[in-house]
Amino acid sequence: xxxxxxxxxxxxxxxxxxxxxxxxxxxxxxxxxxxxxxxxxxxxxxxxxxxxxxxxxxxxxxxxxxxxxxxxxxxxxxxxxxxxxxxxxxxxxxxxxxxxxxxxxxxxxxxxxxxxxxxxxxxxxxxxxxxxxxxxxxxxxxxxxxxxxxxxxxxxxxxxxxxxxxxxxxxxxxxxxxxxxxxxxxxxxxxxxxxxxxxxxxxxxxxxxxxxxxxxxxxxxxxxxxxxxxxxxxxxxxxxxxxxxxxxxxxxxxxxxxxxxxxxxxxxxxxxxxxxxxxxxxxxxxxxxxxxxxxxxxxxxxxxxxx
Amino acid sequence: xxxxxxxxxxxxxxxxxxxxxxxxxxxxxxxxxxxxxxxxxxxxxxxxxxxxxxxxxxxxxxxxxxxxxxxxxxxxxxxxxxxxxxxxxxxxxxxxxxxxxxxxxxxxxxxxxxxxxxxxxxxxxxxxxxxxxxxxxxxxxxxxxxxxxxxxxxxxxxxxxxxxxxxxxxxxxxxxxxxxxxxxxxxxxxxxxxxxxxxxxxxxxxxxxxxxxxxxxxxxxxxxxxxxxxxxxxxxxxxxxxxxxxxxxxxxxxxxxxxxxxxxxxxxxxxxxxxxxxxxxxxxxxxxxxxxxxxxxxxxxxxxxxx
Numbered sequence: 001x002x003x004x005x006x007x008x009x010x011x012x013x014x015x016x017x018x019x020x021x022x023x024x025x026x027x028x029x030x031x032x033x034x035x036x037x038x039x040x041x042x043x044x045x046x047x048x049x050x051x052x053x054x055x056x057x058x059x060x061x062x063x064x065x066x067x068x069x070x071x072x073x074x075x076x077x078x079x080x081x082x083x084x085x086x087x088x089x090x091x092x093x094x095x096x097x098x099x100x101x102x103x104x105x106x107x108x109x110x111x112x113x114x115x116x117x118x119x120x121x122x123x124x125x126x127x128x129x130x131x132x133x134x135x136x137x138x139x140x141x142x143x144x145x146x147x148x149x150x151x152x153x154x155x156x157x158x159x160x161x162x163x164x165x166x167x168x169x170x171x172x173x174x175x176x177x178x179x180x181x182x183x184x185x186x187x188x189x190x191x192x193x194x195x196x197x198x199x200x201x202x203x204x205x206x207x208x209x210x211x212x213x214x215x216x217x218x219x220x221x222x223x224x225x226x227x228x229x230x231x232x233x234x235x236x237x238x239x240x241x242x243x244x245x246x247x248x249x250x251x252x253x254x255x256x257x258x259x260x261x262x263x264x265x266x267x268x269x270x271x272x273x274x275x276x277x278x279x280x281x282x283x284x285x286x287x288x289x290x291x292x293x294x295x296x297x298x299x300x301x302x303x304x305x306x307x
Numbered sequence: 308x309x310x311x312x313x314x315x316x317x318x319x320x321x322x323x324x325x326x327x328x329x330x331x332x333x334x335x336x337x338x339x340x341x342x343x344x345x346x347x348x349x350x351x352x353x354x355x356x357x358x359x360x361x362x363x364x365x366x367x368x369x370x371x372x373x374x375x376x377x378x379x380x381x382x383x384x385x386x387x388x389x390x391x392x393x394x395x396x397x398x399x400x401x402x403x404x405x406x407x408x409x410x411x412x413x414x415x416x417x418x419x420x421x422x423x424x425x426x427x428x429x430x431x432x433x434x435x436x437x438x439x440x441x442x443x444x445x446x447x448x449x450x451x452x453x454x455x456x457x458x459x460x461x462x463x464x465x466x467x468x469x470x471x472x473x474x475x476x477x478x479x480x481x482x483x484x485x486x487x488x489x490x491x492x493x494x495x496x497x498x499x500x501x502x503x504x505x506x507x508x509x510x511x512x513x514x515x516x517x518x519x520x521x522x523x524x525x526x527x528x529x530x531x532x533x534x535x536x537x538x539x540x541x542x543x544x545x546x547x548x549x550x551x552x553x554x555x556x557x558x559x560x561x562x563x564x565x566x567x568x569x570x571x572x573x574x575x576x577x578x579x580x581x582x583x584x585x586x587x588x589x590x591x592x593x594x595x596x597x598x599x600x601x602x603x604x605x606x607x608x609x610x611x612x613x614x
Binding site: 014015016017018021022030040041043044047048064066067069070072073074077078081082095098099102103105107109143188 | 313321322323324325328329348350351354355357371372373374378380381384385388389402405406410413414415416434450555
């Protein structure tokens with residue numbers, strides 16, 4: 001199984017606390033890193049985690065609020081200070097491109113690499129050569145916002161060598177063609193299709209990242225069957241009304257969504273600074289969806305060994 | 308003596324390290340706080356130091372490089388989250404007003420207080436009602452930059468009650484007038500001037516903040532006789548050439564300037580991330596100017612008791 005880990009670099013909502021920095025969730029996939037949001041302090045949290053910034057990297061911004069995006073400026077500049085040469089893909093809602101362009105101008109910083117900033121639309125946003133895809137779906141917050149779905153590229157089904165031989169396809173280049181999805185001629189002159197010798201494609205693992213949002217039917221569908229959902233859990237039951245007013249979710253609402261989506265695991269994050277201790281929020285969520293945990297800064301959740 | 312302390316919230320150059328955040332130097336004057344620069348992470352460093360952000364506060368930016376100003380965005384927003392109502396003064400070079408305005412627009416944040424951002428010119432920049440003034444002088448860096456001088460407002464000389472009585476000015480409202488710099492008539496019909504009954508005005512304490520700069524003759528004059536100079540010390544002797552090329556100073560150059568300015572104390576800051584240990588830089592500086600110390604994050608230097 002390829003390495004697949006979620007690492008939390010910032011788990012506080014709106015303002016940092018002594019224990020929690022501003023929003024930044026990282027997915028490690030093999031040697032690549034994928035940022036979801038980069039609140040102020042993201043680069044220093046990455047440094048504390050020992051994460052090199054010259055690696056294959058893409059960045060997805062859920063929405064243009066300062067606590068989710070201001071750290072992008074430091075990330076971009078520090079990558080340049082470290083003489084990064086690999087290109088960098090950055091995706092986010094309308095305003096992201098302007099934010100980068102204007103700040104680059106007023107702060108007068110150049111880059112040593114190509115940074116491609118793109119405005120996200122609903123649907124498939126990015127397909128990486130290293131074997132993952134990211135999809136976006138509108139979420140429901142006070143600014144235009146997207147939730148993201150990280151999906152490991154599906155792996156082809158297992159090749160059945162005995163079936164291939166039985167159908168008259170000898171070992172060699174023809175096997176490779178079948179494995180790559182192309183039909184071939186057998187030594188009996190018959191056409192053999194990949195579906196005759198390949199098992200079912202193996203679905204890649206999937207991680208949902210909500211960003212700031214109210215729960216919604218759309219997100220239930222978008223996160224259907226995820227291996228893990230990282231969800232807005234700004235409040236507990238005690239502030240359910242505030243969750244509505246500020247377009248966030250309670251931990252219980254996050255759990256209800258995870259249950260309805262048939263997710264395997266829920267990780268709560270983006271806690272209001274009023275909660276020094278989030279155990280009540282976890283408890284409330286577990287009443288609905290037992291497989292719930294709370295994110296904390298620098299926490300790593302390893303999905304590599306789970307299947 | 309009024310409280311006067313320098314507190315360092317970030318002492319690294321260009322990129323943060325595990326031990327040092329990006330540039331931010333704070334002066335505590337009585338209950339007021341004065342920021343000089345606010346690199347990424349300034350608000351969290353202030354939080355760690357237990358510094359409330361609803362206090363009388365002004366902010367001075369030396370130059371528009373990201374590592375000196377990006378943290379301003381979080382400071383402004385967090386003050387609003389905390390429902391600040393006091394006005395906030397922010398000063399800096401050309402570009403500062405644009406930086407704030409553009410980011411407020413693209414990040415869509417409002418403030419609960421009036422923030423007055425002003426472009427600095429050489430000379431007196433600000434006179435606070437709480438008893439300090441700040442002056443600016445051009446410094447010498449790769450972008451338009453200012454060094455700042457924090458000066459406690461001078462206190463009137465001591466009132467000599469015996470002299471006043473001898474000159475025929477009885478205790479009462481006339482004394483107060485003299486103390487406030489106005490001449491009065493004595494009971495003998497003669498004019499008595501303040502200079503006849505007041506000692507020499509007592510000069511306020513002064514702190515120089517260099518920002519990023521090469522040493523210069525102008526700064527020697529600007530920092531003349533300072534109680535403390537906080538100076539760019541990006542490099543040691545081993546990188547003297549780089550200091551020139553990148554428009555920074557070595558610790559030895561900082562010390563030479565402090566000596567020539569007749570300063571009482573030099574505090575080195577803004578260390579390149581290559582120096583895990585800055586003791587060599589301090590040693591090199593002390594060869595020229597013995598009363599040198601190195602800043603570290605969260606360090607507090609108290610000038611209140613020194614006279």
